Amino acid sequence: MKKYLxxxxxxxxxxxxxxxVCSALAVTAQLKPAVVMAxxxxxxxxxxxxxxxxxxxxxxxxxxxxxxxxxxxxxxILVDLLLQSxxxxxxxxxxxxxxxxITNCIIMGRLEAFALSHKPFPSFMDGVMNGLGYGxxxxxxxxxxxxxxxxxxxxxxxxxxxxxAAGYLNNGLMILPPMALILIGVIIWAKGPRxx
Amino acid sequence: MRKFNALLDxxxxxxxxxxxxxxxxxxxRDAVDMKRIMITVMIALCPALLFGWWNVGYQHFLAIxxxxxxxxxxxxxxxxWLPLVIVTYVSGLGVEVLFAQIRKEEVAEGFFVTxxxxxxxxxxxxxxxxxxxxxxxxxxxxxxxxxxxxxNFLNPALLARAFVFFxxxxxxxxxxxxxxxxxxxxxxxxxxxxxxxxxxxxxxxWELFFGTIPGCIGETCKIAILIGAAILxxxxxxxxxxxxxxxxxxxATAVxxxxxxxxxxxAHDQLLMGGFMFGAVFMATDPVTAAHxxxxxxxxxxxxxxxxxxxxxxxKGYPEGMMLAILLMNIFAPLIDWCxxxxxxxxxxxxxxx
Numbered sequence: 001m002k003k004y005l006x007x008x009x010x011x012x013x014x015x016x017x018x019x020x021v022c023s024a025l026a027v028t029a030q031l032k033p034a035v036v037m038a039x040x041x042x043x044x045x046x047x048x049x050x051x052x053x054x055x056x057x058x059x060x061x062x063x064x065x066x067x068x069x070x071x072x073x074x075x076x077i078l079v080d081l082l083l084q085s086x087x088x089x090x091x092x093x094x095x096x097x098x099x100x101x102i103t104n105c106i107i108m109g110r111l112e113a114f115a116l117s118h119k120p121f122p123s124f125m126d127g128v129m130n131g132l133g134y135g136x137x138x139x140x141x142x143x144x145x146x147x148x149x150x151x152x153x154x155x156x157x158x159x160x161x162x163x164x165a166a167g168y169l170n171n172g173l174m175i176l177p178p179m180a181l182i183l184i185g186v187i188i189w190a191k192g193p194r195x196x
Numbered sequence: 197m198r199k200f201n202a203l204l205d206x207x208x209x210x211x212x213x214x215x216x217x218x219x220x221x222x223x224x225r226d227a228v229d230m231k232r233i234m235i236t237v238m239i240a241l242c243p244a245l246l247f248g249w250w251n252v253g254y255q256h257f258l259a260i261x262x263x264x265x266x267x268x269x270x271x272x273x274x275x276x277w278l279p280l281v282i283v284t285y286v287s288g289l290g291v292e293v294l295f296a297q298i299r300k301e302e303v304a305e306g307f308f309v310t311x312x313x314x315x316x317x318x319x320x321x322x323x324x325x326x327x328x329x330x331x332x333x334x335x336x337x338x339x340x341x342x343x344x345x346x347x348n349f350l351n352p353a354l355l356a357r358a359f360v361f362f363x364x365x366x367x368x369x370x371x372x373x374x375x376x377x378x379x380x381x382x383x384x385x386x387x388x389x390x391x392x393x394x395x396x397x398x399x400x401x402w403e404l405f406f407g408t409i410p411g412c413i414g415e416t417c418k419i420a421i422l423i424g425a426a427i428l429x430x431x432x433x434x435x436x437x438x439x440x441x442x443x444x445x446x447x448a449t450a451v452x453x454x455x456x457x458x459x460x461x462x463a464h465d466q467l468l469m470g471g472f473m474f475g476a477v478f479m480a481t482d483p484v485t486a487a488h489x490x491x492x493x494x495x496x497x498x499x500x501x502x503x504x505x506x507x508x509x510x511x512k513g514y515p516e517g518m519m520l521a522i523l524l525m526n527i528f529a530p531l532i533d534w535c536x537x538x539x540x541x542x543x544x545x546x547x548x549x550x
Binding site for chain 1: 323325326337341359362363364365366367
């Protein structure tokens with residue numbers, strides 16, 4: 001089990017490999033879309049890792065990228081349709097970023113670096129863990145952005161009205177993507193170079 | 197006591213002349229050190245500050261319909277300014293001392309001018325906690341994460357203002373916030389009114405020049421800013437090339453905007469409006485964040501002037517043209533320097549026929 005835990009911290013796709021930063025900036029203004037996005041990426045990453053790993057000995061190396069894209073896009077469309085039918089409001093919020101999971105470097109990176117050379121079950125676990133490592137950062141960033149930017153968590157107001165009456169203001173910069181970049185920088189700073 | 201070494205050392209060298217001096221031969225032939233430069237800038241800021249105190253009070257008493265005698269106005273403005281400056285210095289120096297302590301370095305003098313500038317570019321009624329948050333943000337992310345004083349590529353004082361502008365727009369935009377203690381006056385800035393077809397909202401050129409208009413504490417009186425500019429240029433603390441090219445770039449763009457009908461404001465009024473002059477004299481010339489090469493300074497200044505007027509006239513959502521233009525060019529200053537140096541190397545190569 002321990003060998004799969006790397007992506008959560010030591011080998012974190014966002015903090016260490018700096019992949020998938022674009023979507024991390026775009027969907028983290030609120031906690032709910034961030035959690036949904038994290039789960040979507042986890043599902044897509046794990047399933048496509050599994051499928052590609054099953055086919056790893058039959059894919060001709062010269063067209064492997066196209067095959068990978070086909071498999072990833074299949075799962076992305078599946079996730080997109082599921083979100084549209086069961087979580088329509090979140091799907092609206094995430095807009096193009098669900099479709100753009102296909103371009104998420106984490107997924108292609110794991111397919112190339114792991115699934116093509118490992119057995120199906122380890123590949124599946126690797127996909128899950130990388131998705132969760134990505135999701136962990138998303139949730140932390142979204143927590144601070146929603147709390148400080150809107151005064152809410154999961155759409156429930158947590159900053160009491162008495163604070164607003166006393167002159168407290170929501171930080172508008174937190175809603176804007178630049179602050180998400182700074183927050184990710186702060187997390188990398190706080191994490192430091194330690195190899196845990 | 198060793199734990200508080202950074203703080204003690206800072207107090208020691210600030211309040212007293214240290215006993216440790218270099219003996220024997222040394223290469224420094226100038227009495228100007230960092231503290232001297234900082235003090236010069238602060239002296240140059242004083243005329244604008246004194247006028248700013250008076251103007252804060254003057255605008256306040258004018259808005260509530262009271263008498264506008266000299267001393268009450270000055271005193272009112274001083275009392276508005278004092279908490280701002282105390283909060284700025286406590287929060288900013290707190291962060292500086294903390295970082296110096298962690299890094300086991302001495303506290304650098306860089307914050308003295310930054311802390312002096314921040315209250316001068318804030319609205320008089322801005323909540324104090326916002327000033328503290330903005331100052332801490334600016335010092336940490338504008339300066340300390342890049343290595344402290346001398347390594348910052350953004351002007352920390354302007355960064356603090358930009359932070360307030362984007363994070364808490366309600367306390368720094370519109371017309372109301374620039375007049376202390378007056379809720380009755382609401383509306384857009386003169387520039388926005390003029391752009392929307394109300395030319396009568398424009399103050400006269402003389403008012404703009406003398407500074408009896410609402411605005412930040414430091415920016416309204418152009419005479420005081422010119423006195424400051426003269427001090428800075430005479431003592432060679434700030435470079436006249438940057439100031440000159442900012443004005444040239446700004447004026448040329450303002451003329452073009454006026455002639456093409458983009459902006460009905462006269463070109464010379466554009467230079468007197470808002471923070472243009474204050475930015476040109478005290479912000480763009482910051483020796484750390486400006487371009488360092490001599491020719492680079494002309495480009496740097498020109499682009500600031502052009503961008504400031506362009507942002508003002510073309511983007512109605514951002515009246516803060518000067519602030520954004522200087523911050524943007526701060527980022528490009530190293531690139532300008534690099535191009536100038538490369539060009540120089542290329543020319544020398546050609547002369548040497550290598």
